[in-house]
Amino acid sequence: MNETDLGLWAVPLAMIGGAIRVSTPFLFVSLGECLTERSGRINLGLEGTLVFGAMSGYAVAYESGSAWIGVLAAALAGMLFGFFHGWVCKLPKVNDIAIGIALMLLGMGLAFFFGKPYVQPQAPDLPAISFGWWSDISQVQAALQVNVLFLIGIVLTVAMGWMFRTTRIGLIVRVVGDSTDAARSMGLNPNVVRLLATGAGGALAGVGGAYLSLYYPGSWNEGLSSGQGLMAVALVIFARWSPVNCFWAALLFGGAGALGPALQSVGISSGYYLFYAAPYVLTLGLLIATSSPNRALESAPGELSITK
Amino acid sequence: MNRRTISRRSLLKAGAATGALAVAGALPFGAAHAADLTVGFIYVGPKDDFGYNQAHAEGAAAVKKMAGVTVVEEENVPETVSVQKSMESMINFDGASLMFPTSFGYFDPHILAVAPKHPDVRFQHAGGLWSADKHPKNAGSYFGYIGLGQYLNGITAGHATKSKKIGFVAAKPIPQVLMNINAFLLGARAVDPTITCQVIFTGEWSLAVKEAEATNALADQGCDVITCHVDGPKVVVETAAGRGAFVCGYHADQSPLAPEKYLTGAEWNWANVYTGMVETMMGGGTIDNFVRGGLSDGFVKMSPLGPAVSDTARNQFEAAKAEIMKGGFLIIKGPINDNKGNVIAPAGKSFAEDDIALESMDYLVEGVIGSTS
Numbered sequence: 001m002n003e004t005d006l007g008l009w010a011v012p013l014a015m016i017g018g019a020i021r022v023s024t025p026f027l028f029v030s031l032g033e034c035l036t037e038r039s040g041r042i043n044l045g046l047e048g049t050l051v052f053g054a055m056s057g058y059a060v061a062y063e064s065g066s067a068w069i070g071v072l073a074a075a076l077a078g079m080l081f082g083f084f085h086g087w088v089c090k091l092p093k094v095n096d097i098a099i100g101i102a103l104m105l106l107g108m109g110l111a112f113f114f115g116k117p118y119v120q121p122q123a124p125d126l127p128a129i130s131f132g133w134w135s136d137i138s139q140v141q142a143a144l145q146v147n148v149l150f151l152i153g154i155v156l157t158v159a160m161g162w163m164f165r166t167t168r169i170g171l172i173v174r175v176v177g178d179s180t181d182a183a184r185s186m187g188l189n190p191n192v193v194r195l196l197a198t199g200a201g202g203a204l205a206g207v208g209g210a211y212l213s214l215y216y217p218g219s220w221n222e223g224l225s226s227g228q229g230l231m232a233v234a235l236v237i238f239a240r241w242s243p244v245n246c247f248w249a250a251l252l253f254g255g256a257g258a259l260g261p262a263l264q265s266v267g268i269s270s271g272y273y274l275f276y277a278a279p280y281v282l283t284l285g286l287l288i289a290t291s292s293p294n295r296a297l298e299s300a301p302g303e304l305s306i307t308k
Numbered sequence: 309m310n311r312r313t314i315s316r317r318s319l320l321k322a323g324a325a326t327g328a329l330a331v332a333g334a335l336p337f338g339a340a341h342a343a344d345l346t347v348g349f350i351y352v353g354p355k356d357d358f359g360y361n362q363a364h365a366e367g368a369a370a371v372k373k374m375a376g377v378t379v380v381e382e383e384n385v386p387e388t389v390s391v392q393k394s395m396e397s398m399i400n401f402d403g404a405s406l407m408f409p410t411s412f413g414y415f416d417p418h419i420l421a422v423a424p425k426h427p428d429v430r431f432q433h434a435g436g437l438w439s440a441d442k443h444p445k446n447a448g449s450y451f452g453y454i455g456l457g458q459y460l461n462g463i464t465a466g467h468a469t470k471s472k473k474i475g476f477v478a479a480k481p482i483p484q485v486l487m488n489i490n491a492f493l494l495g496a497r498a499v500d501p502t503i504t505c506q507v508i509f510t511g512e513w514s515l516a517v518k519e520a521e522a523t524n525a526l527a528d529q530g531c532d533v534i535t536c537h538v539d540g541p542k543v544v545v546e547t548a549a550g551r552g553a554f555v556c557g558y559h560a561d562q563s564p565l566a567p568e569k570y571l572t573g574a575e576w577n578w579a580n581v582y583t584g585m586v587e588t589m590m591g592g593g594t595i596d597n598f599v600r601g602g603l604s605d606g607f608v609k610m611s612p613l614g615p616a617v618s619d620t621a622r623n624q625f626e627a628a629k630a631e632i633m634k635g636g637f638l639i640i641k642g643p644i645n646d647n648k649g650n651v652i653a654p655a656g657k658s659f660a661e662d663d664i665a666l667e668s669m670d671y672l673v674e675g676v677i678g679s680t681s
Contacts, residue, residue, distance in 0.1 A: 217520035261525035269679035
């Protein structure tokens with residue numbers, strides 16, 4: 001190793017590195033939730049989907065020897081959870097928030113149950129691409145180890161933004177999300193659209209889980225997720241249901257999460273519990289700063305049960 | 309791959325179903341009748357976590373090999389009323405007469421509730437809360453002083469570090485963790501008194517992402533030997549080795565996770581402690597209610613030295629270990645200050661590892677970069 005003493009520059013560098021490393025699960029789960037909520041449903045169960053995705057991805061990657069097959073398995077498992085949520089919610093008088101919480105607990109319980117034999121084995125990791133070749137400083141090189149899933153996340157963000165804005169599918173999702181009546185009068189079946197949107201959203205959350213177990217921190221155990229799935233659902237509201245904003249919000253959360261360890265490492269060590277609360281303080285601050293009695297929840301889908 | 313274990317519940321169900329036939333010899337656990345002693349182990353997490361629980365499970369595995377002993381185990385038992393059910397079931401169905409509920413939170417109120425109902429069963433708890441005037445006589449507490457293990461870790465770290473900076477990922481600033489951090493640095497300073505130790509607290513016993521971030525932050529600061537005190541060191545060991553840093557282990561042997569980078573590790577030696585206790589029980593003796601010990605008592609052991617440990621390091625390690633094995637090794641030796649400049653011990657005053665004053669440690673010694681709050 002050839003470490004250079006960076007002094008206080010280590011903090012912004014760690015935040016950039018942390019943003020890249022930690023944000024991917026936030027990004028995938030919030031993109032999935034964004035899609036689901038745009039169709040007029042809330043799936044609060046994505047934390048459970050994330051944990052189950054992490055477990056199934058790790059297990060399948062270990063058994064098959066390929067991390068990518070693991071990611072695929074996580075996506076499929078997530079999709080099944082999504083479809084189940086979508087199917088239950090189309091029954092009359094079912095509350096999607098309550099079902100979501102139930103599914104969250106179910107997903108975690110199932111993951112712990114089936115994940116038992118996979119705590120010890122070491123599964124293959126997902127590959128990372130090094131973008132730090134231009135620098136001689138090993139810390140910069142380490143911070144710019146970018147996982148392929150993060151890059152796929154960026155592509156997905158742009159693609160989803162474009163889809164909502166200009167494509168027919170995007171329009172269908174938005175109509176269903178904004179007004180069930182309008183969608184019906186156009187000859188659309190809102191339940192089918194929501195079912196598909198929830199399924200796709202679940203698949204993305206599953207991939208987010210696979211990132212946790214297959215890349216960073218890169219092993220399966222029962223304490224793997226510390227509420228990333230729940231926070232990502234909140235991020236969607238914070239990001240005002242825009243995929244591009246979801247991306248920035250995920251980066252912000254990842255970077256703010258790296259602040260605590262980075263500050264301790266440069267010697268600013270008192271009050272670390274406070275620094276660990278930074279992401280939440282930041283969210284509160286931004287929500288207060290951007291809210292106003294006239295503009296609040298402006299871009300919220302009309303059929304969403306929290307805004308109705 | 310792992311052995312597939314049959315859950316207790318399904319075993320009991322199967323037992324009840326076949327019990328109607330009353331062919332005791334046909335049952336898989338029929339052999340238990342021949343045993344002199346049945347011992348029950350309960351773990352709070354998975355018994356293969358490369359950490360705290362694995363250390364206890366390795367002790368159970370050693371007990372299992374003893375003649376005339378049957379071992380029953382259950383893992384992932386939360387510190388709730390479910391541990392009481394597990395204990396009752398092991399006592400009533402399996403005939404366990406020696407129990408090792410290994411997690412800290414099992415003692416109060418759970419062991420305290422079950423023990424008086426079974427006066428002929430002995431409950432041994434890993435922790436440190438038993439007191440003669442308050443608690444049942446058939447319960448006892450045992451634990452180890454692992455600080456000197458971290459001291460020996462520090463000696464190998466002191467030789468391996470080139471940057472003269474070593475790192476420690478810690479969960480919470482409680483006395484036992486602070487002791488480990490201080491001992492790790494003091495071991496390294498026995499090699500080179502200019503070495504500093506950077507500590508990062510994650511605030512929780514098990515937080516995978518934060519442990520990985522903390523390890524990365526230490527590596528970014530140039531720490532080239534890293535150890536930890538968290539429940540499952542797997543994430544720290546893998547992340548540190550991935551960044552090219554050397555690692556010292558904790559709780560159990562983590563060398564399979566980083567064979568090239570693993571120097572040594574401070575491990576619990578429950579195999580020795582548990583077999584000793586079982587022997588005492590089988591010989592008709594009574595186990596002391598309050599048992600403590602460190603390296604010299606065989607409560608703690610070191611992982612085999614890794615390939616990266618140099619000969620000079622090996623010599624100093626072995627010499628220090630021999631000194632420690634004599635017993636009474638002074639771990640905090642005056643004159644020594646904490647990292648805020650306050651005097652911990654003036655010249656001539658020292659603390660051995662079993663000094664009761666160390667159990668309320670609230671400082672980091674000079675040379676540790678970090679803060680307890």
